[in-house]
Amino acid sequence: MQALVDRILKDGKNLGGGILKVDSFINHQVDPELMDACGKEFARRFARVGATRVLTAEISGIAPALMAARHLRLPVVYARKTKPITMPDAVYLTVAPSHTKGVAVELIVSPEYLSPGERVLIIDDFLASGATILGLVRLTQAAGAQIVGIGALIEKSFEGGRQALSYLKIPIESLVVIKNMGNGKIEFE
């Protein structure tokens, strides 16, 4: 998606170690118009997978997933990293290592909003190692629901996430793919 490539080239920062800083338009400050355009593009790419729910992980997945869900006219569920007091005692919980935090985080979904028979489209900001998305996959499977697609704003293809998810045999769509971040570069596929 050219608008996202252009924005990454303009405002993204390669911090080294494979870390792409997109805090000025995705992860801390958000550009709603760009996110809406990305949501529209996700909706176009996943128009025919028959999703009944969009699933993401707090925090930075919320903006793109919400906009995708808006264009698909579906509810969106975000997995929580801490269990709020409004959540029932029995929940789906898994643990995923966080690339940018350097620690393992819990991902928690209430069975109230993820039921057997649902067709789940997972949307997140990054597809890197795939660890967070694999956590969302486990939650979906624990609920007896079916994963019908995976979408990410930005894929870092050199971190192997797509291969880690390939066993699912479902469509994986990234709006931009970065193949190399060595030597301070940001090189797109």
Added chain:
Amino acid sequence: MQALVDRILKDGKNLGGGILKVDSFINHQVDPELMDACGKEFARRFARVGATRVLTAEISGIAPALMAARHLRLPVVYARKTKPITMPDAVYLTVAPSHTKGVAVELIVSPEYLSPGERVLIIDDFLASGATILGLVRLTQAAGAQIVGIGALIEKSFEGGRQALSYLKIPIESLVVIKNMGNGKIEFE
């Protein structure tokens, strides 16, 4: 806002102790169409305050703030509760007690996205005691920026947040106001 009143009456749950569960359409599962309508209503009410940025706190403020920002055509910044590695060392940080978590949480904003001279519209999901919003006010003031309005989806007027914020002498707009949650009721003003 009648659509939000109706939805709270239909799907909201009074868990006692002043806790309103809105996990099926705001806080865990999100209804994008309803959030978009709320964002549009915020934009209408704050059309003339001259905001240059929308500010909220992760996590549950993101959806309404993003939609308000979309309709106002402004960037939105969400204060982080943990400092990601992409953030610079020097940040604005304050501590706010969390009603639903029962502990104090940090609210952190990078100076990159909150500058002197900005006119800040604060949007959050709840206006209860006002503690989180007062935290966002302190961050804004620390940055030398000006607060021009405060909006919340749901105000619980019996918790005194509006009084706590009244010294700011700026418009405070809640899309619905709940005046009483005693005896399992949800009573609107």
